[in-house]
Amino acid sequence: MIDLRLLREDPDRVRASQRARGEDVGIVDALLAADELRRSSGSRFDELRAEQKQLGKRIPRAAGDEKAELLARAGELAAAVKTADAERDEAAARAQDLLLRLGNVVHPDVPVGGEDDFRVLQTHGTIRDFAAEGFAPKDHLELGQALGAIDTERGAKVSGSRFAYLTGVGALLELALVNASVAQATAAGFVPVMTPALVKPRAMAGTGFLGQAAQDIYHLEKDDYYLVGTSEVPLAAYHMDEIVDADRLPLRYAGFSPCFRREAGSHGKDTRGIIRLHQFDKVEMFSYVAPEDAEAELERLLGWEKQWLTSLELPFRVIDVASGDLGASAARKFDCEAWLPTQGKYRELTSASNCNTFQARRLSIRTRGKDTGTRPLATLNGTLCAVQRTMALLLENHQQADGSVHVPEVLRPFLGGRERLEPVAA
Known part of the structure; x- marks a missing residue:
């Protein structure tokens, strides 16, 4: 597979490579979108998990109404973390699937064309x-x-x-x-x-x-x-x-x-x-x-x-x-x-x-x-x-x-x- 950093930094080069191969150019933009969703959903998951850990430390020290509120929030966070985790995994799987379908980036000196264009x-x-x-x-x-x-x-x-x-x-x-x-x-x-x-x-x-x-x-x-x-x-x-x-x-x-x-x-x-x-x-x-x-x-x-x-x-x-x-x-x-x-x-x-x-x-x-x-x-x-x-x-x-x-x-x-x-x- 290609280096994702190359895709992010120079997507036009990857598009040109796909075009030269006679392959689907649209896969490049689909992969860029999937990669962005993977990263954003991963960040969202990390943020929710951090809040969940902090909340876990506060609950044992709380009492009364405060504890009830914290417990309610803990329940909400648990559901949100589970959802974010699923979204992150789905986005990662989608990005990996697209990445595996993308051909190697063609060397710039390679002649463009088909079987007879060597x-x-x-x-x-x-x-x-x-x-x-x-x-x-x-x-x-x-x-x-x-x-x-x-x-x-x-x-x-x-x-x-x-x-x-x-x-x-x-x-x-x-x-x-x-x-x-x-x-x-x-x-x-x-x-x-x-x-x-x-x-x-x-x-x-x-x-x-x-x-x-x-x-x-x-x-x-x-x-x-x-x-x-x-x-x-x-x-x-x-x-x-x-x-x-x-x-x-x-x-x-x-x-x-x-x-x-x-x-x-x-x-x-x-x-x-x-x-x-x-x-x-x-x-x-x-x-x-x-x-x-x-x-x-x-x-x-x-x-x-x-x-x-x-x-x-x-x-x-x-x-x-x-x-x-x-x-x-x-x-x-x-x-x-x-x-x-x-x-x-x-x-x-x-x-x-x-x-x-x-x-x-x-x-x-x-x-x-x-x-x-x-x-x-x-x-x-x-x-x-x-x-x-x-x-x-x-x-x-x-x-x-x-x-x-x-x-x-x-x-x-x-x-x-x-x-x-x-x-x-x-």
Whole structure:
């Protein structure tokens, strides 16, 4: 959630942020009114309670008519205090509900607009000219089937559409991608973490995924658990309700988990292959930093993602995601999109988001320093390797005319030294 002081001091900035997101601007004024009512009803309650306490001290010393009057007033005060207490609690609940519905304040440099209004910041690598090489590229599913690596037919038979088996070299390639990406993250100082895939409602709500993203989340109603769509959720909640000593910052974790998404609203999109699945695996970077270090940490996360994609020898570009395409928690987000030959366009492969203190306030995570006192810290997240999608991009970009697939050097130690993946006999 945002800092209420920002809302009171600069409501126009919050209104502009909501407008840029394409979200309800009226919620800002509703929240201002609810916050004012919360504070005034709280003051009224405090005044009545103070009078009640003073009256409680006078009654034992009074006698006769004075005592009768004081007792009558005590009865009136008791009713008034009860009413004021209820009004205060109702106003506080209303303000909290509105505050939780408000998205993070968008960074002023973020391009305004929707999904297609991003700003291209950089391009890296060279897109292959398959025509010049004398053959037409196959898509990743055809390649994966020839390699004995991907089985979507049995995935659909067992679990339905948007599920797949990774078999043989496909399973080995998944493990290679996970191990290589975790190795890079560990070398950069991240602590590797295997996270839970089921979380309680507070963890999911605290990271901001029960608002606009709720339709994409699997909820186990009988047990009231949520299946995570990213290990960002359990990593953000890892230090929930804790105070982290400022001397320990930054804290950096690289989480691996299975991820689950309903893919609501994606009917007809990427139905072939393994680019958009209901279940996939991911390595996620997550940072806890001092608020003033958040923007620099965002650049560092982006740098590690660029290093990873470069090591995979993939052509990619970096985009500054537009305001209307940001998640509720992110103030700014950079995506790295890699080239997918058979679609002739760039597709999102990694992302890095600065949530500043938004998630920490919701999850009650604070830091304490000698000079700064106790305050919320900042959280950031960056997808390093969305395994199945990365595999699809690798297969298509590194295919050879004979049906084999070139293996980037960074993956070879985790694939028994293989330099190529070869088709299996039919």
